[in-house]
Amino acid sequence: MKIFEVPGYAAISETGFIFLGNTGETFNLNEIGKEIYELIKKKKPYDEIVSEIMNNYDSDQLTVERDLDDFINQLKSFGLVTEK
Amino acid sequence: MKIAVTGLNATDNPGPGVPVIRSLKEGGLPELQIIGLVYDSLEPGIYMDGLADKHYLIPYPSAGLEPLMEWLGYINSIEKIDMIIPTLDSELYAFVKLAPKLKALGIKTFLPSADQLNIRGKDKLFNFCKAEGINVPKNILAATLQDIYRVTSELSLPAVVKGIFYEAYIANNLEETSSYFRKIANKWGYPIIIQEYIRGTEYNVVALGDGNGGMTGAVPMKKLYITDKGKGWAGVSIQEPALLRISEKVISSIKWKGGMELEFMRSETTGEFYLLEINPRFPAWVYLAVGAGQNLPSAMVRMALGEEVQPFRDYKVGKMFVRCSWDILADITKLEQISTLGVI
Structure with a gap:
């Protein structure tokens, strides 16, 4: 079961603005990006995130998984999440 | 107390005088009066209402130590200055050399020695860092x-x-x-x-050394916006223990006395920090440290006065600064007074 983690130095605001305290970098997430990031922050496993997004956005599993993988890879490349 | 500060050239290549004064004014120093020492009658700090109580034109250090000392002696005969804080790289050697004469007049300074200044010089930095095991281009x-x-x-x-x-x-x-x-x-x-050009992201640290090897405080910052002159026009305080460790090592090794700015580049290929420069004075963004909880200029004055200052242990991460360009209007008589009488 894949679980991702938000590092302690990453702070996210209600508007989806992320500040990395260790590098000073900032990022903006859109609504769904923020929703996923909050789920990761709550330590929800990958499968649960997929189901929640499928339910909330009326989308099929394949599409959600493909987009989520792409998004998580971007988050990892910027140091915004790590894989447990 | 009366403190004289130089470097009121708050231009697009700003001197640190204005933020140093701002910091002192918020430092709870008793009956503080500020004397601005300026090299040019158009230094913007002269025209900022409520910044310095009085301003004097002084000769450039390139004119020689004697004219400078003569002027400082004259200004002191009127003002009875308690401390001088020089804030510009180019004048530091002069003030370090004049420190004993200033002391004889009752004027305190809090400066490194000429040897300490030399160790961190841009021409000596490579050898110093190599000897200390610090990455350097x-x-x-x-x-x-x-x-x-x-x-x-x-x-x-x-x-x-x-x-x-x-x-x-x-x-x-x-x-x-x-x-x-x-x-x-x-x-x-x-x-x-x-x-050597290190490709990466620039980070800076403002720090204060107590002269005995101790680091009284330090705040690291990432530049968020850099001008075409390479000056940080916006920045944010960050938490990066490696930057503080290197800064502490430098200060401890040199036994640095006074304010300091360390400039780093984090290599985008290795992720390691390279020390690019050590500037021997507070940077023009020193007021960010005050906002983050470390009033380093004020702590420096207290140390110069002989007070025991406890090192700062913490600061606020995510405090940011943004500079602005703001036209100050003044009557031409201000320019007339400073340029003809040398005092305003």
Whole structure:
């Protein structure tokens, strides 16, 4: 079961603005990006995130998984999440 | 108490005088009065209402130590100054040399020795860092145009061409290298430092050394916006233990006394920090440290007065600054007074 983690130095605001305290970098997430990031922050496993997004956005599993993988890879490349 | 501060040139290449004064004014120093010491009658700090209580024109250090000391003695005979804080790289050697004479007049300073100033000089930094195990870009000290050709064999292009006090340019080929060499040499003299270019992100630290090897405080910052002169126009305080560790090592090794700015580049290939420069004074963004919870200029004054100052242990991460360009209106009589009488 894949679980991702938000590092302690990453702070996210209600508007989806992320500040990395260790590098000073900032990022903006859109609504769904923020929703996923909050789920990761709550330590929800990958499968649960997929189901929640499928339910909330009326989308099929394949599409959600493909987009989520792409998004998580971007988050990892910027140091915004790590894989447990 | 009366404190005289230099560097009121709050221009697009700002001196640290204005933020140092702002910091002192918020430092709870008793009956504080500020004397601005200016080199030019158009230094913007003169025209900022409520900043300094009085301003005096002083001669450039290049005019020699005697004229400078003579003026400082004259100003002191009127003002009875308790402390002078020089804030510009180019004047520090002069003030370090004058420190004993100033002390004899009852004027305190909190400055490194000439030897300590030399150790961190742009021309000596490489050897210092190598000896201390700190990552540092390779460099060439160029005294003649001939030295430029060593770039191709000893470094690679692009390279950074730097003046001994100020200015730095990125040169992409030998032609640019020699053009910047001439430009900087004409302005700041020799040697010219040609430094390996480390591609990455720039980080800076403002720190205060107590003169006994202790670091009284330090705040690291990432520049969020950099001007075409390479100056940080916006920045944010960050939490990066590695930067504080290196800063503490530098201060402890040199037994640095006074304010300091350490400039780092985090290599995008290795992720490691390279120490690019050590500036021997507070930077123009020192007020960010005050906002983050460390009033370093004020702590420096207290140490100069002989108070025991406990080192700062913490600061607020995510405090940011943004500079602005703001026109100050003044009557021409202000310019008339400072430029003719030398005092306002």
